[in-house]
Amino acid sequence: MSVMVAVPDSVQGEAALAAAVDEARLLDTDLIVIPLGVQSSFDTAELDGSGVPYSVIDRKGRGDRDPxxxxxxxxxxxxxxxxxxxxxxxxxxxxxxxxGSVSQRLLLDSPVPVLAVKA
Incomplete structure (x- = not known):
């Protein structure tokens, strides 16, 4: 069992990442991080000190692919x-x-339960 988090380059992404770390601790499981921003690399400094095992998934396909x-x-x-x-x-x-928004599509089309957080 894992918790997956979609992290855009925004305040909302920071809030989602913090909530995902808390959720992974609560469920005693690992975290899968999918960066949605335009940054070339994802900064894992916040995750390194969290005590939660994690992996960062690079988005596959074209750079202009829908997040x-x-x-x-x-x-x-x-x-x-x-x-x-x-x-x-x-x-x-x-x-x-x-x-439309990425968040709205994920809420409506996700095959697993979604935890939506506000910054």
Whole structure:
């Protein structure tokens, strides 16, 4: 059993990572981190001192690939993921209607329970 977290380069990503570490401790399991940002490498300094075993998954495929599809594909490839943790930000009704978001797609399409946290 594992906890997976999708981490964009944002305040919401930091909140998701902190909540995922707490969730992994609670479930006494490991953490799978999928960086969604444009950074070339993911900074693991916060995870190194957490005491939670973790692995960082590089996104596969084209650089312009949809982040939600990358996370959903990873979930499909792994049958040991018990929970997905994502960060959310507040959006207006018009913003939700006009433009989809990675978080919204993951909430609706994830095959495992989703823990959504706000910064």
């Amino acid at each position: 939600a599809e990358a996370v959903l594909d990873e979930l499909d490839d792994r049958d040991d993921v018990a929970r997905l943790v994502i960060g959310m930000k507040r959006r207006s009704r018009v913003g939700k209607a006009l433009m």
